[in-house]
Amino acid sequence: MTQTQPTIRRMPPQIAQTASISATMLDVIVALLPALGMAVYLFGLRVLALTAVSVGSCVLAEYLYRRLTHQEDTIRDLSACVTGLLLAMTLPVTAPYWAPVLGGVFAIVVVKQFYGGLGRNFMNPALAGRALLMAFPGLMMNWVDAFQRPGLIEGVDAVSSATPMALLHEGIVPDLTVGQMLMGQHGGAMGAAPALMILAGGVYLRSRRIISLRIPAAFLGTVAVLTLLFPQGDRGPVAWMTAQLLSGGLLMGAIFMATDYTTTPVTPRGQIWFGVGCGFLTVLLRYFGSYPDGVGWAILTMNCAVWLLDRAGTPRRFGVRRSQQWLDYWAKLQDSTAQIRFVKPEFRFLARAGEGTMPGEGYLDELKGKAPQVGAMAGVLLCVCLMLYGVNRVTSYAAVRTETAAQQELLEQVMPQATVRSETPYHAEDALSITAGYNDTGLVGYCVEVQSYGFGGLMTVVVGVSTDGSVTGVAVTDHSETLSVGTQATEGEYLSRYVGMSGTIGLEGDNAVDAISGATETCRGITQCVNRALAIVANLSTGGEVDYVDGEV
Amino acid sequence: MVIVELTGIAVAALLAENFILVNCLGIGDRVKSFHEPLDAWRTGFSLTIIMVLTALVTWVLDRILQPFALGYYQTLVFALSPLAMVGLLRWFLKNCVPELSRRMDDNLASIPFNCAAMGVALIISQRGYGLISALVYALFGGVGATLALLCYVGLRMDVSLTSCPKCFRGLPIKLITVGLMAMALMGFYGMHMP
């Protein structure tokens, strides 16, 4: 029987699905167009200009980079266009034109191309570009209301207003109907406002089998469940949940950013956990973070953990029960740790006691061996201690003097009428110290040192309160606010606005202090400190422990 | 509520003030822990234990030093505590749990000069945390450092670090990678549980 080797020229299968990468990217662009159109309707032609600049700079950056590094041209796969479009959608319409250029170049060159281009990056380029631009929070958070169409050239100075996201951050449910939220009749980023169009885009993508519903469902589902369980505001949990779901960049993030192929897990279960993780972090940031909307940060953080989710989410072997996987893993772990046992140590303190002619001579030999080392270390330690002591003796006066001078300076700022400051027996919870200020006529008032959270972290504020319950001065001694944005409020004349105020101070309404726009969190933090100080002083009793309610005088 | 406060501290230590990515402390000198997941896990685990022990010991010592106006010895004591703790732990493991010592001794050896151990002591002292808060902070700080390390190692395994221009290969692209991870955590700055 003769037989020759089979010569099959082509490997199966002989048919394939018709999508390709550029077709997929084109579909994503098509899915984004309704949202873009609605944004133009809401915010004017500047939207188109910004988008064009963004897309153009991304494509140009990719083209130039590939040319300059002698690699093949990849702009045909349209992924740079998609990055540009997504980046533009995260910006407010009042962003200056150089913002998308900077963000786009960073996103394409550093985040994507440095790691090998399409399919090889680990972080979502559009979101990373936006994260870079958040270094200019004043520009990036300048939201305008719907139908305010800033001009093409001078649009940067349009009047900013509170967006629904900002209100939600305060714990207030915005006064909009579901229909209004869907149609985007409120302020926000260019891509955040048109919620309905984004949902339409998502439906389109799903119908073209480009995205699977796992990640958006897990993401939105987690946010929905968490906001339903922990509602804020006064309109009930469902209204809170709906407002949360439809506001901010959540829909855009869940449907377009979190489903980015390259930066999300490959395995189905990994994808679900990715969505859940993003949802959890988003809610965490929205409730407790400094920025009103945390979707972008949540996705970026989960991007870093994708490798772990991929491995953990590997599908179980066909024919092996899922529980078997865990049992196997547990067995492996037990094997590994079984050998770790507690061994009873043998203490041989007196092992060498019997050696030598005199008691302890055995130890002498051992010590002699170690003496040089140990002696040297002990000697060094001793020297260092002595040096420290000496330096302290010599400089302690100077140190105390400078500290007193600093204290005096602080007193000048906080309670100009006082000349001397002294300790008091009062303690209050959450107050670092309560000191009293005196001058020739007697007690002027109290200086209370309190802490609260500003935008970037803890701030320490010293507030001087006179005996009649009004503020004499405020000083910020420690903060981590952003330079030239938050620091506008921690220095300068802003603090003098508090002088003479009393009662409970707010940021709006009567008895309000003029907050600096763009530094609201910082101002709020300082105001909170002032209020606490006023409450403490109002409730001082001779007992020593001060009973007060924060914010109530 | 105490639970809320402690949760706030824990979350802050884990995310908003992640030791490696935000505070830039805790980056040890053991190269292998940046290459292999198992080694990264062991280093992180050792670091967490040492941080908790150091936090405990330095909290107590701080309470002793301050009333006696010996505050200027703080730096010296805080620098020597992790060293002492590591030495103690290594001695203990070697004599009592030899198998664990065999696996983790190398990792433990790289911890004494790890800034996170001393850093956690200093931060606790500066902020005046109580004992429980201090321990929670140290524990979750260590966990956050471990997670950051594991994520970095995973990225290194999966992401190609040789596709960048020649001048960026080696250390620069690694720093860029860690920088991007740190940028992702930027959104958590200032997060607190009211």
Place this chain on the structure above:
Amino acid sequence: MPIPYLGGVHPAAHKENTRRKPIVPLDPAPKQVMIPLTMCTDGGADPVVKPGDKVTVGQVIAVPREEGVFVHASVSGRVTEIGPRPHPWGGQWDAIVIENDFQDTPCPDLPAPVDWERMNREEVIQRIREAGITSMGGGAAATHRRIRQAVGRVDTLIVNAAQSEPYITADYRLLLEKGDQVLQGVQMLAKLLRANRAVLAVSGEKLNAVEFLERRLRRRKRAVELITVQNRYPLGMEKQIIRAVTGKEIPPGQEELDVGCAVFNVATVYMMRLALLKGVPLTHRIVTVSGGAVTRPRNLWVPIGTPLRCLLEAAGGVREQPAVILTGGPMNGVVQQTLDAPVVKNTKGLICLTEAEHAPAVQPETVCVRCGHCVSACPMNLNPAFVYRAIRMGEGHRLPGLHLEDCLDCGCCTYSCPSHIPLQSLVRQARTILAEGEASQ
């Protein structure tokens, strides 16, 4: 209620070409047939005729070696030659060439029909062997051997009519035209195997057939369950149809009988009934000729050994130059270099794809974008994306943990990849690497 599960793809079915075309005999009949001696994977056959002998339809022309089955003449005429001829499985194998005298004289020595109410099991199994029955759905195992192995160990008999490959409608038309006989055949097989449960699995889009069969079942109260399975490729594979019908998954290293199931193709069951109740051996089969390049796609009742060329002629020839010609389905079929190869016992279709239909499969490969479509599509829960990384990025140490021995070679991964990466080939390559690695240790 179909049991949902992950995996599989939904290629466009393209069954409208032939689903309404009734099965017609091959016209014009072939001038000569070439019946290969190897049509069964369990063993070949030795000829018992020599060139010059006159043969009739159904006459035994080769007896089996090892565990193979008998081979019969499918046309009447004269044996002209016994020698190497092209084989649709590739290469050249020995075949008996019979010149057709167009008389279709039936063989006078056909065995008597079996009284299946009082049959002796071993006799029946021997009769099935003598009728030359092999699996007709894709594999080519000897049916008698499978039955012998399965007797008494089967809880659920699954007769697979869920033809999930695109273009092929052979089993569908069989259900519509010979539904009663199929049901009777299923019952016979169930009795033979002592199965507790007999299931006829039909895929969801064959609504006409489902309706028709339901009516038949209701009228005759037969003990056959009709289960509709959601149409998804690959349902032709045993593991997938067992999971779809019973929800059980065959653990790695075990086979279908270990979970108490046996899967047979519906055409096999039909031919088995024919052989037992009419004494007719396996000499003809249904072949779907389809594809965009065929002028008149149709379902044909074809003598075994007919050259593929004749099938194409009977379907009106090609109306444009086909890009690829296949036997079997487009997902898993064998590419034919020449149309001289004959129809064998497991040839269910002849597909001629146009350039347009074939184009997506020959797109150039681009970079993997980690979309995960391949992972979702794999019916065996494997991870082709990791395999791609391991091979293309040189991380071979990852391969052992990926369970690649579970791979079915179904092609779903390659089908679903938007970057047109030949994942199936990569998995095969990986398995070779692993095998070599093991061999060298």
